[in-house]
Amino acid sequence: MWKGRLLSIHTTGASREPIRELDRATLIAGVGIEGDRYAKGIDTGTYSKIPDVREVTLIEVETLEALARDHDITLTPQEHRRNLTVRGVPLNHLVGVRFRVGEVVLEGGRLNTPCRYLDMITRKSVCDLMVHRSGLNCRIVEGGTIRPGDTVQPA
Template sequence: MKGNEMWQGKLLTIHTTTRARAPMIAHDTAELMAGVGIAGDRYAKGVDKGTYSALPDVREVTLIEQETLEALMRDHDIKVEPQEHRRNLTTQDVPLNHLVGRRFSVGQVVLEGGRLNTPCRYLDMITKMTICDLLEHRSGLNCRIISSGAIHRGDTIRLV
């Protein structure tokens, strides 16, 4: 993606969970807190951070592309519902792999792309599908929250 390319995406779903292995809970709106995470989410609570990766990372909020879920269905006949992929935000028309190290807004909240998310076998276990390897390089983006505020389903996502 070149610096002068412009795109505009959309926030489709918002999910949080209170602890590891607990079901994801859908929200129409959520409060993002800079340097902390999503209000009520297990990563914001500072406990039960999970064992997703030994790699250093900021994981205040996680995103995945709707296009990835559509590709799983189209190419492998595997349907993954938004509450099953274990990411906080599902986006549409947002080039997540190109946002590592870049700032972008979700509504009025500014995020900064950290590292690409690493798929894990836990996803295979909870969905009872073999999808971990299919998500290599398409498992989403871990982000830092730069400015606090509320986000809402349907918010516009764009570079800042």
């Protein structure tokens, strides 16, 4: 059995706005992260019109470490545009699976697909390098407050 850790939380109010790092966040079941662009229910995100479970997005810090180690590319948690950065969490295996982040229960939706938008805004060529490592879109099953340092584990 695996057990991981939440390292950081990031949100943004609208597409192309800077990412904010939070010391805690309120996740609302069926909605998203309070204050995040996708939780607002208006067309403020690049993918807002595409039907999908995207209440919260996660990425593995191991992906960022591999970019640095294998390709000499630094992509920080403020740059990757996902909400939660985790360590020790097998995101590719959590599609359709429920798991906990602190007191919150999430259900894996679909794996994220890297896009050229990330290359454009970071001015780094990471899109092709992140195929199958670009994170996981999730549905919030049980809401609550999360903080960096929270345990991530099977529900």
